[in-house]
């Protein structure tokens with residue numbers, strides 16, 4: 001981390017925050033002055049002449065974010081770090097649009113602020129004094145810290161053409177994020193062209209992407225433009241990139257390096273004026289290690305990675321998302337419904353293996369199936385019961401065991417709402433898990449302790465000790 005120190009002005013109406021931030025920044029070697037209002041901020045800007053301004057949005061006599069363009073007009077190049085408790089994608093994007101250097105959602109941690117300040121000092125940028133504020137509808141819902149991190153990255157890539165790689169389980173919103181980046185950027189009025197690598201026969205992928213000339217292969221009756229050409233000026237979204245065949249990967253890499261491509265069977269060079277956003281729900285690093293994905297292409301695509309959290313990792317967003325989907329269902333002509341508190345609690349306890357898509361489908365189903373205007377807990381239980389049965393196969397196979405443990409843990413934590421479960425979790429978990437594990441292993445080995453020990457991967461003496469500790473009768477499995 002850079003050790004540049006500088007003069008920092010901290011503006012917040014909360015005296016406690018001012019003190020804590022001031023002390024932390026002083027400890028890091030900076031000279032700090034604080035202000036509690038817009039009026040004080042203006043005075044300090046001229047008398048103290050800071051190198052970096054850190055300001056809250058909601059100040060007693062104005063909006064810190066609205067002031068950014070005016071401040072940059074007077075103090076071109078001054079990096080402004082905006083703190084906000086209004087944690088939506090709209091705020092993150094507006095902060096960037098107004099020319100803020102960085103945006104930190106509240107509550108922030110001091111180390112993070114320290115890093116932002118060092119970054120601002122190390123990287124003083126030319127003033128960006130044009131802040132247009134007209135914006136499209138911003139479709140991403142969720143205020144959890146995990147989504148805040150996503151919004152901050154989105155805000156940083158909308159004004160450039162960097163290649164973005166979106167990672168996340170199925171149904172976490174990868175395509176929605178790709179669309180948001182496209183729509184918010186300069187290419188927003190041009191086409192957004194999604195291509196799903198898993199949905200196209202392997203042998204047709206190259207002609208699908210780059211187009212083909214008449215007669216390039218059997219059945220190519222005329223020249224056809226590929227997706228790169230269709231997306232000209234706009235964004236090409238390469239979904240399920242992990243399923244792209246190696247030959248097509250080689251061709252894609254060349255296009256990304258050279259900025260132009262040739263059609264299949266053609267000699268003409270066509271300029272590739274597109275922003276590329278790729279996505280995958282696979283462990284792409286593992287694919288690279290196993291030789292299924294070119295490493296050089298991976299680095300080329302992974303310029304800015306965005307990792308989308310699974311819904312169980314941002315369970316606090318479930319209520320807001322559920323209401324959003326009910327509103328959407330109503331806007332689509334389905335009956336208008338609301339959720340009672342018990343229903344929300346049930347949703348929070350579910351593990352959501354199908355992520356946001358599963359929640360969206362469930363809400364549409366509830367909107368249609370529940371007769372009352374207000375959806376209660378039992379109705380959610382009934383529908384989740386059948387949803388859980390549908391989702392079960394996804395938990396099997398590779399990683400299924402770890403997946404279901406994570407799911408149960410997520411549910412357990414969610415049951416405590418905003419609080420944490422009591423301390424000593426590790427021991428309690430072992431006490432919960434060990435007895436059934438020992439019983440199942442013993443029963444699978446038909447009471448043979450050597451076999452059961454091997455199945456568990458522990459030695460026989462350890463097994464015997466554990467059976468005694470947990471009060472399990474080693475002969476029960478033989479009898480049962």
Ligand SMILES: Nc1ncnc2c1ncn2[C@@H]1O[C@H](COP(=O)(O)OP(=O)(O)OP(=O)(O)O)[C@@H](O)[C@H]1O
Pocket residue numbers: 139140141142168169170171172173174175176177239281321356357360
């Ligand atoms: N944060 C969000 N706010 C609102 N809606 C969302 C959000 N995330 C996802 N959705 C909705 O959930 C559904 C699934 O999202 P999307 O298709 O973008 O997921 P995906 O990760 O691309 O899935 P897959 O990997 O299966 O292609 C869509 O209808 C999308 O609108």
